[in-house]
Amino acid sequence: MPFSDAINATEAAMLRRAADRARIAEIDAQILEVERSILVLRIEKDLVQKRLDSYTYPVLTLPIEITSKIFSQFLPLYPQCPPSTGLCSPTLLTHICSEWREIALATPALWRAIYLHFTKSSFWGYADNGDSESDKSYRDEQKNNLLRLWMAISGSYPLSICINSDIADIPQCLETLTLHRARWEHLHAEWISGDTPPFLYDPMPLLCQLEVLFSADRDMVTLGSAPLLRSASVTCYSVFPIILPxxxxxxxxxxxxxxxxxxxxxxxxxxxxxxxxxxxxxxxxxxxxxxxxxxxxxxxxxxxxxxxxxxxxxxxxxxxxxxxxxxxxxxxxxxxxxxxxxxxxxxxxxxxxxxxxxxxxxxxxxxxxxxxxxxxxxxxxxxxxxxxxxxxxxxxxxxxxxxxxxxxxxxxxxxxx
Incomplete structure (x- = not known):
């Protein structure tokens, strides 16, 4: 390569490096400008976030007692039993925010009406899909744990109970329910099959309303002591099976x-x-x-x-x-x-x-x-x-x-x- 060509190549390389350095300087300037913009945006974001954090929704400013009363109006009128999950259930109120969850769990009146229509399809989200006996045992225990929790949250309030004969297939649930019969105030029982429910023989000191449906022949039942019972509804599709006061x-x-x-x-x-x-x-x-x-x-x-x-x-x-x-x-x-x-x-x-x-x-x-x-x-x-x-x-x-x-x-x- 001639000497003049080498000089020309060196000068060209120097020009390219100079252009790259100039471009880097431009990029740094742009980055600095963008970072300044980001900093401004971050400062503005912090200010906006502080305003949001300082805002309290009016509904959350209500006294707990008022919120609790509103929750009670959300549910079906007692003694009607709300569904255990989903719309119009007390469990829905626990899924909105932590404050509402605390209020709902601290309001026993929300949990005093219990709908326990056990079926082979589902109950409180636990589906029976024909699994093994061990799986069924596990599900039944989970159902009983939920029932015990529901009973505990309801405190000492009188209870409205709606059940059917399928509960007899889960003895632990029937036992848990029967342990609280002294608090039963309203009872709706549809006993389509199986033996006569044993709790009908037991004292129910607060019971004031009873609704029972029998569709199969069974031994005559004399209702246990229920001194406050004033309203009764009996449906039978066979020989009349119950003696009431x-x-x-x-x-x-x-x-x-x-x-x-x-x-x-x-x-x-x-x-x-x-x-x-x-x-x-x-x-x-x-x-x-x-x-x-x-x-x-x-x-x-x-x-x-x-x-x-x-x-x-x-x-x-x-x-x-x-x-x-x-x-x-x-x-x-x-x-x-x-x-x-x-x-x-x-x-x-x-x-x-x-x-x-x-x-x-x-x-x-x-x-x-x-x-x-x-x-x-x-x-x-x-x-x-x-x-x-x-x-x-x-x-x-x-x-x-x-x-x-x-x-x-x-x-x-x-x-x-």
Missing amino acids: WTQLTSLKLRGYFWEFTPILRHTVHLVHCELTLFRGGPYYGPGLDIEIQSLQSFLLMVDDTEEEDGYASNPEFLTTFILPTLHTLQIPDEFLKADFIDTLISFISKSRCALQRLYITGKRTATRAAYRRALPSIPEVSFYRLSTESVDDSNGEESESEEDASDAGGGDSETE
Whole structure:
């Protein structure tokens, strides 16, 4: 290489290095500018974060007592039982934030209504998937631990319990539940299969409301001591299986055959509200002795059409066996009255000497509104409904889950007189 070419190459390399140094200087200047911008942003971020940290959400400024009351309104009205998980459950309140979790766990009233419908699919998030016996044992123990925790959080509050017969498959859960029966205030038990639940024989000193459903033949049960029991609902699809302290009840709902109820009703001397849902068919024993209940104010009669049996659910003499001097509300299916409906109603009202205020005729009518109106001019309110499964709600005088009968015997619109 000639000397001049070497000099030229060296100069070119020096120029490239000078350009690189200049570029590095430019990059450093840009980095410095960016770092300054980042520093400014970090300072601004810290200021904004401090403002956020200093902000307190208004709901979190409420006194704990007020928040606890709000939580109580979030759940179904006691004694209704909320679901154990998910929407409208007390456990949902523990998942919002740490403060709400502490408040929820420190509020025993949120945990006093317990829904324990055990199924083979799931319970409180523990699914039964046909695993081994050891896996099932583990799951059952976890269920029992959750139940014990729920009981502990509820403190000394009276309890509302909703269970079914599947709990018998998890003896430890049944034992845990039974240990707290002295706190049971409301009990709803659906016992579809298996032996009679043992806790029915035990004392329940706070129990004021009992709902039981039996669907299989079983030995007769005499309820254990329940001095505060005032309301009972019994459904049976076989021989009536339970003896309650009938004389102390003020509200009674029975579902079964009418001939099973007559000996019971002769003991219910303090009833204020009574609902009878009668199955079709069954033996007919005649009118029998009169049943007098001096305190009864509302008497609701219904027919259970879920069972495909022929025949009437009652007989013409059924209503006139009652003497109800303080009755003000009567609901009765038209079929109970049959062809002599006017004579039946007049005879009942005259015999009871009651000042009936509201009469609800349900089902398909066999007579016109005008006939009822002429026969019963002294009753201020006479209404006609076609009920699905529920009765008229006596608390507000409106039908529940029903549609008004849009036709009478010869056609026409529904009417309330």
